[in-house]
Amino acid sequence: MKYLIIGGVAGGATTAARLRRIDENSEIILFEKGDYISYANCGLPYYIGNVIKERGNLFLQTPISFGNRFNVEVRIKSEVIHIDSVQKKVKVCHLDTGKEYEEYYDKLVLSPGAEPIKPPIAGIDSPQIFTLRSVNDTDRIKKLVQSQFNTSKEAIIVGAGFIGLEMAENLHQLGFHITIIEKAPQVMTPLDLPMAVIVHDHLKNKNINLILNNGVSSFSHQHEQVTAHLENGESILGDLVILSIGVKPDIQLAKTSGLKIGNAGGIWVNEHLQTSEPDIYAVGDAIEFPHPVSGKSFCCYLAGPANKQARICADNLVNENQKSYQGSIATAIAKVFDLTVGATGLSEMNLKGCHIPYLTSITHPTSHAGYYPGAKPMSIKLNFAPANGKLLGAQVVGSEGADKRLDLLASVISNGGTIYDLIDLEHAYAPPYSSAKDPVSLAGYVAENILTQKVFPMQWDELESILSDKQKRNDYFMIDTRTVMEYKNGTISGSSNYPVDEIREWIEEIPSEKKIILFCAVGLRGYIASRILLQSGFKTVYNLSGGFKTYSLLGKYVIK
C-alpha cells in the first residue's frame, strides 16, 4: 500500500505517524511545500515575544528525525500542484529546482491548512505589514522586532481575534506600545459582549490603545514606518503592523483537482473524513464539518480537532472507515495578558444567526474557596435552550482554573448535555482548587433557577431600553440589594437601596403595583431577594444578570 500525505504540520504529520504505527510495511511519503514539518504553530507568537527563548523548541520533529522514527519519506519544499484522482497520481513541484514529477498513490491525505486573510486595501503590501502563520512569517517578524528603534516602539494589531491578542501581549512584552484596531464593537467574537468587556477592561489596564467599531481603509508607508488610515478619518503611526483579521481554508489544490468544496468554503468530507473522491481523505483547518450543536458546516481552525481527525483518518485508511469523526464545537482559549479567555459551543451571535432560541446566565464566582488565599475572579456565561436546558454555548474569562471550567463545559456540550448535567458533575474539591460548590456547579444552579422560573433574569440591554424610555421607566421600581456602603460607593442611577438581609423588614415600603428590578454585585443577593419578593405577593420581579459588575463594565465600553 502506498500513501501520500500533502501537508506536514499538525494534521499531516500526525496522520503519517499514526499510519506507520498501525501499518509498518506500507510506503508513506509526506509532501510539505514549506521548509519545516511538525512545528509548534501555536507557539509562534511566544517565540516572537521571547517567552519561548530557543527557536529550536518550535520544532517537535525535523524532517530527518521524523523520517527515522516513523520510516516516512519526508519531502520538504515540495508542492503538490495537481491531483489526478482517476489515474491516482499527483504532480509535485520541487520549489528549489522547479522540477516537476509525478507520484502514484493508493490512498491520499490532504492537510493543506489555512492561510491568513489579506484584504485588498491600499498599501497592504508594505514590508512593515505582517501576517503570522508560518515559521518564515515568524522569522521575518522576529528580525524586525529585534532591530534598533530610534523612538518608542509602536505596534499596530489589525483584528482583535485570538492571535491578534496573543501578538498584542507578546509585542507589549518586548516594549512595544500597542494599538489594536477592530471593526467589530468587541474583541474576540466567540465571546458574547458581557464577557468581551472584561477583556476590554483588562487591555485598558495594560495601557493598550483599543480602537473598536473602526476598520482600516488604507495603509501608507514612509521611512520604515506604516500609517494605518482608519474609516473614521483618524490615523495611527506604527513601526510594524500585524494583520490578524482571520484565516481561510487553503483549498486551491482541492478545487483545481475537482474535489467538492462545501458551503462554508472548506474541503467537503464525510464522517470518515473522505473527500468527494473516496481514496482521498482530508484533515485539519482546510476541511469543513457540521457543528454538532447547530448542524451548520464550518471550518474549525484549531490544533486539537486536527490531531483528532488525523488519528481517525489514519485508522480509516488502514481499517476501512471503521471510525467516524463527530465534529468540533470549536472550544478555543487564549491567554490575554493575565486573563484566560475561552469559549465553546455557540455564542449569542451564532445562535441568532441559526435562529435557535436561547436563555443566558452570567455568574462571577471565585476560582477557589474565598477563604483560601489567592482566589481569583472568574466569569462564566452559559447559553442554553429554554425548552429543555440543553447547553448550547459557554464562555469563561478568569485566570487560575478558567481553562478547567471551560473543558468541563465543553464536555457537557459535546455530549449533548443540559445545564442539569452541570449540577451533576462531580468536582475534586480542596480549598486550593475549588469551592464546595464549584463555579461550574454554581453556573448550573443559576441556570436551573432561571429555567425553572425561580428567578427572572433581566439582561443589560433590556435594562438599558427601560432606563432610556421615560414612559416605560415609570412602570418599574429598581432596588440595589447590596449593603448601604456598597450603594454609596456607586450604584445604577435611580435605584433604591434595600440590603437583602433587611429586605423582609422593609417589604411594606416597596411599591407592589410596580415591576421590580433587583440587582446586587454579581447576582446572588439579588436572587435571594427575588425569592423573598416573589413569595410575598410581588408579581413581576427581575434580577439583573451578572449584577452591577457586568452592568458597569458594559457601561464603560458599550452603552453610550
Added chain:
Amino acid sequence: MKYLIIGGVAGGATTAARLRRIDENSEIILFEKGDYISYANCGLPYYIGNVIKERGNLFLQTPISFGNRFNVEVRIKSEVIHIDSVQKKVKVCHLDTGKEYEEYYDKLVLSPGAEPIKPPIAGIDSPQIFTLRSVNDTDRIKKLVQSQFNTSKEAIIVGAGFIGLEMAENLHQLGFHITIIEKAPQVMTPLDLPMAVIVHDHLKNKNINLILNNGVSSFSHQHEQVTAHLENGESILGDLVILSIGVKPDIQLAKTSGLKIGNAGGIWVNEHLQTSEPDIYAVGDAIEFPHPVSGKSFCCYLAGPANKQARICADNLVNENQKSYQGSIATAIAKVFDLTVGATGLSEMNLKGCHIPYLTSITHPTSHAGYYPGAKPMSIKLNFAPANGKLLGAQVVGSEGADKRLDLLASVISNGGTIYDLIDLEHAYAPPYSSAKDPVSLAGYVAENILTQKVFPMQWDELESILSDKQKRNDYFMIDTRTVMEYKNGTISGSSNYPVDEIREWIEEIPSEKKIILFCAVGLRGYIASRILLQSGFKTVYNLSGGFKTYSLLGKYVIK
C-alpha cells in the same frame, strides 16, 4: 410547615438556605451542638499552618448573619438527643444549661457528619494527641503550635490519608520536622501503588520522615512530649501527634431513634435522601449510598457531595421527592506540598475487593505544551474494563492542571463512559494550558491501544516476578528503547539497548524465539518499538507500563 434541621455545617446549613429560598413562609429551626455553623471544614489545616491568616475567614456565616439572611432560627450548643418519629418530635438538650425541651416537626433533616476514629490503644488520651475535625480541635492545635519550644519542633502524623498529608504540609510550613506513620505500604489509599510512590518521593524530597508498613502500638507521655511506640519496636518522640487514621459516620442519634443503618455503617437513605422514616431525611458524611460504579454502599466524607445532597434534599422536602441523588464516585483531591494528588472512581484495591476485572494504563505527560516554558510533569493512571473499555477509576498526580484533568476524568466515570470518551473530549488548547493532544486524550489513546491490543502492557509486579525467577527470566529478552546516553545513565539490569529510532536496522539481532519486554522513559518509545516488532514477526512483545520512570520509583519505595 415546620422543618427541623440537625447539624449546622455543610449539609445542614446548605439545606436550610435552599429550603428558605424555595419556601419563604415555613418555619425552619437549625440545631447545632457545637458553637459554630457553616464553617470552612476543609480550611482548618490551612488556618493552623497560617496560610489562612484570619480565624474569622473560616466562618462563611455566623448564626446571626445566617439567621438574618435566611430567616432561620439557629440554635447553637443545642444537641438533639432523641427523635420520636411517631409523635414527630425531637428532644433537645441545651449544652450550656443542661436544660431539655421538645420541638415538633413536620419534616426533619439529619446532617450529623462524621467523627474521627480513635483506636483504643494505650496512651491515646494524652493532651498532646489531637484529631482535627472541628473549630475547637483547630483552636487547641493552633494554641499548642504557637507556644514556645525549647528544642527543634517534632510533629508526628499517624495516618497518611488526605488530611494527614495536609497537616504534614502545614506543620512543616510552621517549622516542624515531620514524621508520618502509616500502617499500609503506601500513603493515600485511593491511589494505586505506582501513583502513591510519586507522593512518597515528593515527601522524601521535602525531608519528611515517612514510615510505612508500621502502626503505633502505644503512646507514652512525658514532659509535654509524646512517644509513639511502633509495632516494629522503634519509637518516635514528638511535641504533638495528629491522629488522622480516618473518620466514621456519626450515627448515634439515628441508631437510638430507630432509623435504619446500612451495611457500610452509615445512615441508610433512599434515592430521595429519605431515611427509613419517610419524614426524616439525611445528608452529608453520615449517610451511606451505593457507589455508581461498584454498586456497593459506602460513606463518602466529602464536602462537594454533601452540598449537592443538601440542595436535592431541600427540593424534595418542598416538592414531594421530585429529585433523585445519583451517588458520588468519591472524587477527592489534596495539595501535598508542591504536588496535586487526586483520585476518582475505583482503585485497584476497590476493584479487587469487588471482583471487577480491569486493565490499567499509566501515562506521564506534561501539564502543557513542552515548548512553552513552565510545563510540569504529570502522571495519569486509568483503570478500565477489559470487556468494553468502561472507565472504572482514574488518578492524577502532578501540579499545574492536574485538578482539571481529574474533573474531566470524573465526568466520564460519572456518566458511565469509556476510555473512548476520553479520546472524544474536546479540550481548550493554547500552549500555556495544554498540548494539542491533552494529557487526558493521551491517556485515552494509550488505553485504546491497550484495549485494541495494539500494545501489550506489562505491569511492574509482573516484571518483578519475571526478574526474580531465573527459569522464567530465560524466556524473555528485555530492551531499553531509549537513547544510548539515557541507557548509560541507568537502566533495568539485564536489558539490552536498541534505541527506537534505530531499532529497524538492528531487528535481525533481536532473538525472535524469545518474549520481548520493551521499555523507555515513560512508555511512548516503547510503544512505537512494540508496533514495529509486532508487525515484523515477533509474537510476544510487552511494553513496560509507565516506563522506567514508574519502575524506578517503585524500586525505591516498594520493591525490596
